[in-house]
Each structure stands twice: as C-alpha cells, then as structure tokens.
Amino acid sequence: xxxxxxxxxxxxxxxxxxxxxxxxxxxxxxxxxxxxxxxxxxxxxxxxxxxxxxxxxxxxxxxxxxxxxxxxxxxxxxxxxxxxxxxxxxxxxxxxxxxxxxxxxxxxxxxxxxxxxxxxxxxxxxxxxxxxxxxxxxxxxxxxxxxxxxxxxxxxxxxxxxxxxxxxxxxxxxxxxxx
Numbered sequence: 001x002x003x004x005x006x007x008x009x010x011x012x013x014x015x016x017x018x019x020x021x022x023x024x025x026x027x028x029x030x031x032x033x034x035x036x037x038x039x040x041x042x043x044x045x046x047x048x049x050x051x052x053x054x055x056x057x058x059x060x061x062x063x064x065x066x067x068x069x070x071x072x073x074x075x076x077x078x079x080x081x082x083x084x085x086x087x088x089x090x091x092x093x094x095x096x097x098x099x100x101x102x103x104x105x106x107x108x109x110x111x112x113x114x115x116x117x118x119x120x121x122x123x124x125x126x127x128x129x130x131x132x133x134x135x136x137x138x139x140x141x142x143x144x145x146x147x148x149x150x151x152x153x154x155x156x157x158x159x160x161x162x163x164x165x166x167x168x169x170x171x172x173x174x175x176x177x178x179x
Contacts (some may be wrong), residue, residue, distance in 0.1 A: 010041070054100065
C-alpha cells in the first residue's frame with residue numbers, strides 16, 4: 001500500500017512591482033506530521049526566479065533540477081523554460097509519473113506547471129498550489145481586492161489563514177521576495 005505524503009501550501013502574490021512567495025514547512029505521511037520545517041522554496045537562475053513545490057518531495061527535487069537546466073538552456077527566459085519543462089514532463093516515461101506541482105515566478109510572470117503538460121498563468125496577481133492552496137488563494141484574493149496591504153503582508157495573512165484551516169499546512173512559513 002502506498003502511503004500518501006502530503007505537502008504543502010505555496011502561495012505567490014504580486015502587488016506594486018513586488019512578488020512574494022511563501023511556503024509552509026509541514027510534511028505529513030498518512031495521518032502523521034513527519035516534519036514541520038521543510039524548505040519548499042528555491043531561488044534559481046542567479047536569484048532572479050523563485051520556485052516552490054507541492055507534492056512528493058523527491059519528485060519535486062527532480063523537477064527543480066530539470067527546471068534549473070531548462071532555465072540555463074533558455075538563458076533565464078521563464079516562459080520558454082516552463083513550456084519546455086511541461087512538454088518534457090508530460091512525454092518522458094519517467095518524469096510523467098512524478099507527483100508534484102511547481103509554482104514559479106520572476107518579476108514579470110507567474111506560472112503553475114503540472115505533469116499533465118499544463119502551464120497556467122493566473123489572471124490576477126495571486127496563485128497557489130498544494131493542499132492548502134485553495135484556502136491561501138481565497139484569502140489572498142480577498143486581501144488583494146479589498147485592502148492596501150503590501151504583497152508581503154497579503155502573503156503572510158493568507159498563509160496564516162490557510163494554516164488555521166488546512167490540516168496539511170502549518171504556520172512555519174518561509175518567504176522569498178523579488179522586485
């Protein structure tokens with residue numbers, strides 16, 4: 001029987017030329033919390049790109065390595081790198097079995113990348129993945145539309161709300177910021 005490992009909540013918020021990504025530290029296996037301080041965010045390509053993952057940790061590390069090589073191959077062009085990663089992820093016999101989602105951003109673009117070949121660019125200045133993603137996304141969207149809070153403040157408040165609601169999300173959050 002396969003034990004399902006759940007991780008995480010990753011949120012990206014854009015406002016006023018800033019982009020902030022936050023990810024909680026909780027990893028669960030079945031009904032047990034096995035780690036509370038996992039780092040699920042990475043800065044890539046000379047610290048110009050942020051990436052976060054949700055899903056299987058080992059799979060995510062494989063994807064980070066592939067994604068980093070795509071960024072190098074396309075000289076940091078995020079749009080081209082995510083499209084090429086998604087194509088490879090969908091068609092490669094080994095990669096297509098990976099269970100993870102990537103949320104990536106630079107100062108101009110945000111993308112959600114999946115193993116189904118999806119490359120989704122959100123309509124608004126907010127995106128989220130993972131078990132607590134819908135909670136963080138709803139909170140951040142409301143805060144973005146109804147407050148003057150900064151991108152960082154919105155990310156912090158939305159992640160705190162997700163941590164209170166989602167049992168697979170905790171309040172030990174790491175943040176990265178660009179812009």
